[in-house]
Amino acid sequence: MPVTCKNCDADRCQAPVTQTKGDGLKLRLQKYLAMAGVASRRASEELIKRGKVTVNGQIVTVLGTKVDPQKDKVYVDKKPVHVREKFLYLLLYKPSSFITSVKDPQNRPTIMELIPEIRERVFPVGRLDLDTEGLLLLTNDGKLAYRLTHPKYKVNKRYLVETKGVPSFSKLKQLEEGVPLEDGMTYPAEVKLLKASRNKNRAVLEIEIHEGRKRQVKRMFNHIGFPVTKLKRTHLSFLNLEGLKKGQYRNLTDDEIQKLKEKVELGSEM
Incomplete structure (x- = not known):
C-alpha cells in the first residue's frame, strides 16, 4: 500500500514509496533525486526523460522507476548521487515476551512489531531478554549505538x-x-x-x-x-520510561539526542 515519505519537503516530494517483504525501502527515482538535492521533483523528471540518469550502469528514462537507496547505484551526468540517511532515535517500553531482534527464525513476536509505522531501518541498542521488560533505545545511528554500548564510555x-x-x-x-x-x-x-x-x-x-x-x-x-x-x-543514562506504557515508544527530543552524544564524546555531531 502506498505511503508518503516523511524525509522531504511536502511541496517537492509526494510520490508514493513502496516496501516489499525482505527488501529495503524503494523510492521513485525522481523522488530519490529530489531527496538527494539534485533538483526539484519535476526537474528530476526532465533529467530522467533526457537520459541523464543511470541506475546500476543502465540509462533509465521511464518515470516511476523505483530504486533501493541501500543497494542501487544512481548517477546523474556520470556523477554519483547519495541521499544522506535521516537518523531516528526511538525510546521503546519493551514488554516481556518480545524478542529484541529485527527478525526471529522461530517466528516469535519481535520488537519491530511494536513500531509498525516506522519505515526506516532501525536496530536495538543493546538487548533485553525475552522475559525482561523496560527501556530499549532503537536507532539507525551506528556510531552513537556503538559508543553507548562500549565499556569505555561507561554509560x-x-x-x-x-x-x-x-x-x-x-x-x-x-x-x-x-x-x-x-x-x-x-x-x-x-x-x-x-x-x-x-x-x-x-x-x-x-x-x-x-x-x-x-x-x-x-x-x-x-x-x-x-x-x-x-x-x-x-x-x-538520563533517559527513563516516564509517560510511556508497555509497548509504547516516542522519539527522542533534539536536546536528548545532543545530551546522549555529549555523554559518549560525540557532542559536536548533530
Missing part, C-alpha cells in the same frame, strides 16, 4: 530486580565491588535493597551498572546465589 543502565530469596548486605557488597563472571570481572555496581519479604522469600532491588554484557544482571545475581525472577530496565 549507566538502571534496573529493577526481583530475586528469589533476600540477599544479605554482604552479598550485595560483592556486587558493589565487582564479581567474577566467565567473561571477566564486572565493574563496580550501585545496589539498593528496596523491599524484602522473608515470608515470601523474595526481594526487590535496584541496580545500576556501567557496562552491557549479555545477561549481565542475571548472571551477577546468580553468582551471589539469588536468581532473578523479574527484571526491568528503568534508565539508560
